[in-house]
Amino acid sequence: MSGEAAKGRNQFLTVLICKNPLLHAGLKHLLANTRFTVSDRVFDETLPWRHHLGTQPALFIVDANNSSEESLKIINLLKVRQTEARVVAVADHFDINFVRLGIDAGIHGFCLTANDPEVLIKSLELVMMGGSTLPVTLARSLLNEIGLNTEPDQERSMAEALPVDLGTHKLSNREAEILRCIMRGEPNKVIARKLDVAEATIKVHVKAILRKVGVANRTQAAMWASENLIRGPTSSGPKS
Incomplete structure (x- = not known):
């Protein structure tokens, strides 16, 4: 800034x-x-x-x-x-x-x-x-300590498909995954490197996420995610 x-x-x-x-x-x-x-x-x-x-x-x-x-x-x-x-x-x-x-x-x-x-x-x-x-x-x-232990493949699956209200916001699995990264404060270049895609692609996804959840910036998106990304139904929709 x-x-x-x-x-x-x-x-x-x-x-x-x-x-x-x-x-x-x-x-x-x-x-x-x-x-x-x-x-x-x-x-x-x-x-x-x-x-x-x-x-x-x-x-x-x-x-x-x-x-x-x-x-x-x-x-x-x-x-x-x-x-x-x-x-x-x-x-x-x-x-x-x-x-x-x-x-x-x-x-x-x-x-x-x-x-x-x-x-x-x-x-x-x-x-x-x-x-x-x-x-x-x-x-x-902390999750392991309370009995929510998962295998690595399960962790990957959860990170991609877990909890958004797709009926209302229509977030894809990829967008949900990126939103989780935003919750952790990761910038676009870090997310791009982690997902092995171009940074420009991440920027396009971020704009779509902001539009779909009705917020103006990444911080507001992270706050929305903290309330909604863990509570909604899982999704089996395709990545985009």
């Missing part, structure tokens, strides 16, 4: 809680000229944020690479003092136990530092829209 485009939209005051200076600098650079205005203040457990920022932060991004116990302590403190703020954890990888405890503590999103920068920004935007994000590998692990 360009700086001019970002200025025309609501800004989110963002606080980075990150002891790794390289990660802190990288995140700050990545979020420059986006809707996420990074505060220069350093996290201080002894002071309420409203006191020394002058306003309520909208988003906290917490580095969860170090001690899980320390990260959870900070997150619990944030949720007590800043009840309205959204919290996203970032890390090179996540332990499933940390994810369970993090969800209970009030984390709204889990993002991998290896993600494409555009994926991270889209994920943060989805969180600020009221949604939640979780890497697909972790989602599968």
